[in-house]
Amino acid sequence: MRVPIITCGAAALEALFLSGYNKKAEQTPKKDEPTPKQDEPFPNDWISIPAGSFKRGDENGEKDEKPVKDIYVSAFELQKHEVTYGEYRGVLAKQKGKPFEAVVQCGDEPAVTISKSSRKGFFFAYDGIKNACKDDKSFTISSVKNFPEEQTDNNQFNGDNQPALVNWFGAQSYCEAIGGRLPTEAEWERAAKGKSGNDKYPTSHPDTLVKDGEYLANYSWKGSANVCSYPESSYGFCDLAGNVWEWVADWYQAEAYTSSETKDPKGPVNASNKGLRGESWYFGYAGHLRAAFRGRDLPDVRYYDVGFRCARQGS
DSSP states (O other): OOOBTTTOOHHHHHHHHTTOOOOOSOOOOOOOOOOOOOSSOOOOOEEEEOSEEEEESOTTSOGGGOSOEEEEEOOEEEESSOOBHHHHHHHHHHHTTOOEEEEEEETTSOOEEEEEOSHHHHHTHHHHHHHHTTTTSOEEEEEEEOOOOOOOOOTTTOOTTSBOOOOHHHHHHHHHHTTOBOOOHHHHHHHHTTTTTOOSSSSSSTTOSEETTEESSBOSSSOOOOTTOSOOOTTSOSOSSBSSEEEEEEEOOTTGGGSSOOBSOOOOSOOSOEEEESOOTTTOOGGGGSTTOEEEEOTTOOBTTEEOOOEEEOO
């Protein structure tokens, strides 16, 4: 169970915290959480990942992580940390009053632009796209613009340096607004598997989540931390493990890894759920923080533990 923003306020969230959630993960004693950075906005640099191959999946993991294959990914860049509310609000202000637009292709038909000017149109964007394609055709979403996602008013989660909590449309719209896009699932895992190409965890010590009694990722069940409150991975990323789940561009398909595609895979044409990677503060399952673990959810929902970071083409 995740914590949906649209139905769960601070009181309900506190009740969930106090309900005695049963963690079935590896248990290790935790020291005090690191002190989050509270000052000026933390720079969100673009980190370059060179073209190359990595071991996708985990033979000891879940069924949807198999079979393990060598996957080639072209050069790309990925943001150092999850997009923060400070960053998101800046783009949101520039989009105010502009109509939501999505470029959609239904089956083999020419691409069309769907535009909505009301907040209701934003909220039901996914249903609008499916209805436009009459649900009986495959469809692709190639562009999303001006999706002014509402922000949570829960002060525990909306600090300037905390991850922005948005649905898939809000994430894709933001990335397009800054000249980027959401990463493919293969790109995300390539970055998370680190310089070795096969790291177990995307942490500063890739074989573990705890080093010398200190936690290397936020899966504390205490709420999201300010970005980069934990040590960086081998490529220099913050919070690829834990803090919040991260949307990827791909539709989720359990059998996706059985595909013969081994160069820049982009997943199925369409499905019900979009992919999520990285786990979050909420669940606390250590096994889910592995670089290979795959999550998913409906693209039009928003939770207290789901954010994103953007990618763009490399050189």
